[in-house]
Amino acid sequence: MKRLLIGLDIGTSGTKTILMDETGVVVRAKTIEYDTIVQKPGWSEMRVQTWWEAVVQSLRLVLDGVEPSALAALSFSGQMHGMVALDQDNQVVRPAILWNDVRTQAQCDQITQAAGGLEALLGYTNNRMLPGYTGGKILWMKQNEPENYAKTKRVVNPKDYIRFLLTGVLGTEVSDASGTGFFDVKHRRFCSELIEKAGLCPDLFAPCTESDAVTGAVTAWASAQTGLPEGLPVVAGGGDAVLQTTCTGLVSSDVLGVVIGTSGVVATGISGCPENQNGDLQLFCNNAPGLWHAMGITLAAGGSFKWFRDTLCQAEKAQAQREGISVYDLLNAQAQSAPVGSDGVIFLPYLSGERCPHSDPNARGTFVGLSLKTNHAAMTRAVMEGITYSLKSVGELMGGVGAAPKKIIASGGGASSAVWRQILADVFGVPVYTLSGAGEGGAYGAAMLAGIGVGVYRDWADACAILKEETCTMPSGENTAKYARIFQIYQSLYGALKPSFDAMALLP
Helix, strand or coil, X not given: CCCEEEEEEECCCEEEEEEEECCCCEEEEEEEECCCECCCCCCCEECHHHHHHHHHHHHHHHHCCCCHHHEEXXXXXXXXXXXXXXXCCCCECCCEECCCCCCCHHHHHHHHHHHCCHHHHHHHHCCCCCCCCHHHHHHHHHHHCHHHHHHCCEEECHHHHHXXXXXXXXXXXXXXXXXXXXXXXXXXXXCHHHHHHCCCXXXXXXXXXXXXXXXXXXXXXXHHHHCCCCCCEEECCEEHHHHHHHCCCCCCCCEEEEEECCCEEEEEEECCCCCCHHHCCEEEECCCCCCEEEEEEECCCHHHHHHHHHHHCHHHHHHHHHHCCCHHHHHXXXXXXXXXXXXXXXXXXXXXXXXXXXXXXXXCCEEECCCCCCCHHHHHHHHHHHHHHHHHHHHHHHHHHCCCCCEEEEEXXXXXXXXXXXXXXXXXXXXEEEXXXXXXXXXXXXXXXXXXXXXXXXXXXXXXXXXXXXXXECCCHHHHHHHHHHHHHHHHHHHHHHHHHHHHHCCC
């Protein structure tokens, strides 16, 4: 009997649960979607119970009829940086503040100043304190919701809260901890000195392990809730932005991993922890012990495309429902029908502000170049192209840590689109590959990590041996040359529009 592994991805727009056998075949998969709470521009919150409800529902559907003795382990991928505040009884204090919430710029500036300036901060953590990170959220709560801060005894990230509900054990792991802004990634531990300088208590953070550590087992209560067998080993897991690229075997600086999920990730694996000059990139701990992960993250990649779908594609959604197909199939066909360069329309995907290469919570999404000629197909393609330009702008920073990419391994929902893979290959000018499991996103990596944790696989190299090349998309030299010209225009737009973005942020 083949051993079965469970991967749970606690995402921003939904929770995905997969059941994978040890050869890498996905036996079952289920996604439960949900919406975030947006009270003000730049804010993003979630009722924490929503995640647990989605986990319970998806697990019960995936496990129906499965022999419990075949299950080997479970692990997690999870949206990073979110703040789940817990009181002394481990009850949730307030809705979680998510990674794409950018209200905390003032607090991030205060933490940087408390550290002694940017250079000193980089000496502590090798990373900037970005508005999306957990650290600024905690200080924001202390300053703006003192009653909630007084109740808070622990702060965990989203997937780690779900892990607690399944096992009764509070903890985190090195990749997610790296994204709190208070983690010394070089030495793989929380930086108590920096936390105290920020006026916070180091005890707020739970104990930290490596990503592949077995950190508990499914309790009787969780078993009754979910249908999981009591005693099933639970492995620590990984932050999605790291794990979605680690699980493609990303340990070489000549390969770029590009994830087009809700956020966009451009990453490469490195065997050492180089100095993060000016904090332009994010240097996190890899999910493999002894390795590190250089990456840049854009805040609204697939999230921008989902916004476009939900806001400007009502006719396509109705047609898809009538015909019993995915609305994304219709949008892909539209994008394919539009010319390279979208008839002069350029989209800036700053719907949630931006993190990299522009750390700017005031940045806003923008269509530039609309004319009477512009049709829906051109706008659809422009959204795909604009997201890809943003990823390209991050990729150009990777040379600073020695990356010289010869190919891209693409994953996340966007990688399932052939037209998007072609745009990616043409904009970057290198071949784009997808591997088996790419369409499953972080949940696939979580299942692999579960297997590593309990010895189904010896290590990441052994686990990645199950991956198979599924597609190879070669760049078109003609298209690459055209995109290079458009990319230069794209690069100029942020600077030209920034004064307007800042002025708009001051509007009531």
